[in-house]
Structures are given as C-alpha cells and as structure tokens.
Amino acid sequence: MANVTLAPTLANDTRRFGRVALVHDWFTAYAGSEKVVEQILQVFPHADLYSVVDFFPESQRSALGGKHATTSFIQHLPRARRAFRNYLPLMPLAIEQFDLSSYDLVISSSHAVAKGVLTGPDQVHVSYVHSPIRYAWDLQHQYLSEAGLERGIKSWIARALLHYMRIWDQRTANGVDAFIANSAFVGRRIRKAYGSEAVVVYPPVDVERFELCTQHEDFYLTASRMVPYKRVPLIVEAFSAMPSRRLVVIGEGPDLARASAAAAGNVTLLGYQPDEVLVDYMQRARAFVFAAEEDFGISVVEAQACGTPVIALGRGGVREIVxxxxxxxxxxxxxxxEQSVASIVDAVERFEQHQAFRPDVCRRNAMRFTTDRFRREFLGVVERAMEGNEAPSKPPARRWRSA
Known part of the structure; x- marks a missing residue:
C-alpha cells in the first residue's frame, strides 16, 4: 500500500474539509463497525450522519456524539426495527435516495450498501470497507448452506437476488475515490470484487481500557456472538474431547443450543456477560481460542491487550494480529x-508444550491497534484523497501494508 503521512491534528476545522457527510449501513447495535464510526466522528465531529435505519440504543448514543442519523424510507416500513435485514433487496434503492450534493466530503462506513451513495465529480468519497457484502461475494455458498437455501425455488430466488447485489455493488465501486480496508485480507477481497486497491487502516481498539495481567489461570476462554461462522460449537466439541482442559464460553446467539449440546463437564457456558466480567475472564485465561475466519478480529486484539496469548484459525485478518x-x-x-476438532485439539496440545508466551509481548503487540493510531491514519488517507481529488485507491504497485 502507499505510505500515508500522518496528520498532526484532527479535522475539527470545517474550513479544511467543507461540509462532511458520514454514511453507515445501519445503526442497530454498538458493535465493531459502530466503534469505527465513533472514532471517525472524533476526527470529523461536525459530520452529518446518514443510515438506512437508525434504531441505535439511546443509552449508547453518546458514542455517536448524541447524533441521530437521517434515515431512508426503510426506517418506516413494517417490522423494520426487528427485521430490517429482510428489506435487503430495497437497500440499494434506499441508499441512493440520500441527497448528498451539498457536501464536499462523503465518508462511507460500509459492510453492505453504504458505499453505494451517489456523489458528483466535485465531491470526494472515501469508503472505509469492513468487507464487501460477504453473502453476495465469496461467502455466498456458505450463506446459502447455513440458511438452508441450497435447493428449491427459494434457493433460486436468493441466488438471483445475490447476483443482482453483486452487479450493483461492483458498479457503485466506481463512485469511490479512495478505498480503505480494515485489513490486508479485506483489501484482497476489495481487489477481487471491485478491481481497486485499498489502503489498510486497522480498526480502532480501546486497548488502554485493558490492564496487563501476568498471572494466568488454568482455563481457556472463547467469547463471541454465537452465530454459525464463529464456530463456537466446534471449539466446545474440541474441548469436550480433552477432559483435562477446561474451557469457559461467554456469549449468546442462535448457536447457543448447539454449543450446550456439545459441552462436556469441563466446559462452562456462561451465556451473555457484562463487559467487566468478560474482561476479567480475558485477563485470567490461559489462552483465548478463536475459530472464525474474520475480516479482522477485535476480540483477539483485546485478549492480547490483557497479556493473553491466542490460539486461532490461521485464516483471515487474525493473521495480521497474532x-x-x-x-x-x-x-x-x-x-x-482447519476448522475441525482434530486441528483445534492439536493446537491446544502444541500450546501446552510451548510454555514460552510472555504477557508483556502480547500487550506490546496489541498496542499497534490504538484508537489514536486509527484516527491519525484515517485522517491521513482522507487528506491525500482531498488533495487534487486524486485516487490513492489505485497506486501503481500492489502492496498490502498498514497506512
């Protein structure tokens, strides 16, 4: 990737960038992509928010600077609060209805449709891509399998819809002046899907809130939403095959029942836990176990910030962390x-024989992903894009490297 000169100050002067719009797919929970938006708003506090829907918890709206997003017509459709994803076929139309013509700089935070907003030739559009639409591109077959849509008329309807989404997604990539990827792994996906290069700016992680712990107890930890691609039941099954190794599982979701059914006596499922409980277990764990193929992996960075080593699937963005x-x-x-019981068991046994992981080294590694680093690198990319309305998303050489 092209090197980026870090800006010395934040973009709190509207004279530098003019009017700024920040477009996010949807505001429904405070998760990884919303934490990115939170930090972008720290850089551009005067930005106006736009989103397909905004059902963000009012108790957490301070993360958005108290702002409410201008929303699309989907906000007012039946059952939108609980089932807004059912309106995916309408989202390309919805995102294109935002009139952003009065803005000088448009920033999109996109894992679905936000990057498809319409901009003109005198506007600069910088898109932070958490991932191209996963279920429309390389993960289509996995999505269809997990949704039980491999055969039948519903399967063909779903395939036709995803085909349409791919065409739209690729076409709207031409409206982006600079792509930012949240990992080199996602950068390669952007190149495959859109034919464009992307500067890598790793997501912000509030590593300072985690304290280094040098004394670890005799249990392993995994913690995540229990959705199929996280493979939590697989981790549970692997530890159930190792009765001498204790596993603690934190999280809830559709796969909780499967995980419970696979759990032996050495596996403790705690369900949802408040943040302070999660951090406590993360600090004390012998190691954090991670079996998902993720675009990045914020929980992995958080474990490292606690001084806790990680046992992870060696695919995806986690390879850029551990x-x-x-x-x-x-x-x-x-x-x-591999995402298999045998592979996880082998990794745990190798870990037990290693006995050389140092908490201070893990902590130092996590400090590469601070919020301050994110803000400065992100602003550096925006400044380059604004200078002469160039296109740093297409440098002459293909180099996957952090900004």
Whole structure:
C-alpha cells in the first residue's frame, strides 16, 4: 500500500474539509463497525450522519456524539426495527435516495450498501470497507448452506437476488475515490470484487481500557456472538474431547443450543456477560481460542491487550494480529489450519508444550491497534484523497501494508 503521512491534528476545522457527510449501513447495535464510526466522528465531529435505519440504543448514543442519523424510507416500513435485514433487496434503492450534493466530503462506513451513495465529480468519497457484502461475494455458498437455501425455488430466488447485489455493488465501486480496508485480507477481497486497491487502516481498539495481567489461570476462554461462522460449537466439541482442559464460553446467539449440546463437564457456558466480567475472564485465561475466519478480529486484539496469548484459525485478518513465531520475544500465539476438532485439539496440545508466551509481548503487540493510531491514519488517507481529488485507491504497485 502507499505510505500515508500522518496528520498532526484532527479535522475539527470545517474550513479544511467543507461540509462532511458520514454514511453507515445501519445503526442497530454498538458493535465493531459502530466503534469505527465513533472514532471517525472524533476526527470529523461536525459530520452529518446518514443510515438506512437508525434504531441505535439511546443509552449508547453518546458514542455517536448524541447524533441521530437521517434515515431512508426503510426506517418506516413494517417490522423494520426487528427485521430490517429482510428489506435487503430495497437497500440499494434506499441508499441512493440520500441527497448528498451539498457536501464536499462523503465518508462511507460500509459492510453492505453504504458505499453505494451517489456523489458528483466535485465531491470526494472515501469508503472505509469492513468487507464487501460477504453473502453476495465469496461467502455466498456458505450463506446459502447455513440458511438452508441450497435447493428449491427459494434457493433460486436468493441466488438471483445475490447476483443482482453483486452487479450493483461492483458498479457503485466506481463512485469511490479512495478505498480503505480494515485489513490486508479485506483489501484482497476489495481487489477481487471491485478491481481497486485499498489502503489498510486497522480498526480502532480501546486497548488502554485493558490492564496487563501476568498471572494466568488454568482455563481457556472463547467469547463471541454465537452465530454459525464463529464456530463456537466446534471449539466446545474440541474441548469436550480433552477432559483435562477446561474451557469457559461467554456469549449468546442462535448457536447457543448447539454449543450446550456439545459441552462436556469441563466446559462452562456462561451465556451473555457484562463487559467487566468478560474482561476479567480475558485477563485470567490461559489462552483465548478463536475459530472464525474474520475480516479482522477485535476480540483477539483485546485478549492480547490483557497479556493473553491466542490460539486461532490461521485464516483471515487474525493473521495480521497474532504473531506465531518460535522467537519468544515476538510470539503472541499460534495458529491451527482447519476448522475441525482434530486441528483445534492439536493446537491446544502444541500450546501446552510451548510454555514460552510472555504477557508483556502480547500487550506490546496489541498496542499497534490504538484508537489514536486509527484516527491519525484515517485522517491521513482522507487528506491525500482531498488533495487534487486524486485516487490513492489505485497506486501503481500492489502492496498490502498498514497506512
């Protein structure tokens, strides 16, 4: 990737960038992509928010600076609060109805349709892509399988819809002046889907709120939403095959019943836990276990910030976080190669034999992903895009590197 000069100050002067619009797919929960929006608003506090729907919890709206988003017609459709994703076929139309013609700079935070907003030739559009639409591109077949849509008329309707989404998604990529990817892994997906290069700016992680713990107890931890691609039941099954290894599981979701059914006596499922409880377990765990193929992996960074090593599937963005090295001065965890019980069991046994992970090394590794670093690198990319309305998303050389 092209190197980016870090800006010395934040963009709190509207004279520097003019009017700024910040477009996010939807505001329904305070999760990883919303934390990115929170930090972008720290850089551009005067930005106006736009979103397909805004059902963000009022108790957490301070993360958005107290702002409410201008929403689309989908906000007012029946059952939108609980089932807004059912209106996916209408979202391309909805996002294109926002009139952003009065803005000088448009920033989109996109994992679905936000990057498809319409902009003119005198506007600069910078798109932070958490991922191209996963279920429309390389994960289509996995999505259809998990949704039980592999055969039948519903399957063909779903396939036709996803085909339409791919065409629209690729076409709207031409309206972006600069792509930012949240990992080199996503950068490669952007290149495959849109034919464009992307500067890598890793997501912000509030690592300062985690304290380094140098004394770890004899249990392993996994924590995430229990949705199929996280593979929590697989981790539970693997530890159930290792009765001498204790596992603690934190999280809830559709796969909770499957995880419970697979759990032996050495596996403790705690369900949802407040943040302070999660952090406590994360600090005390022998290691954090992660089996998903993620675009990045914020929970992995958080575990490292606690001084906790990580045992992870060696695919996706996590490879840019965890350092699997024979050098104890660098090593912060180890990888396994397959989403299988045997592979996880083997990794845990290798971990037990390693005995060389240093909490201070794990903590130092996590400090690469601070919120301050994100704000400065993000602003640097925007400044480059604004200078002469150039296109840093298409540099002459293909280099996947953090900004």
């Amino acid at each position: 350092i699997d090295s024979p050098d104890p001065e660098r090593s912060t965890g180890l990888f396994f190669g």
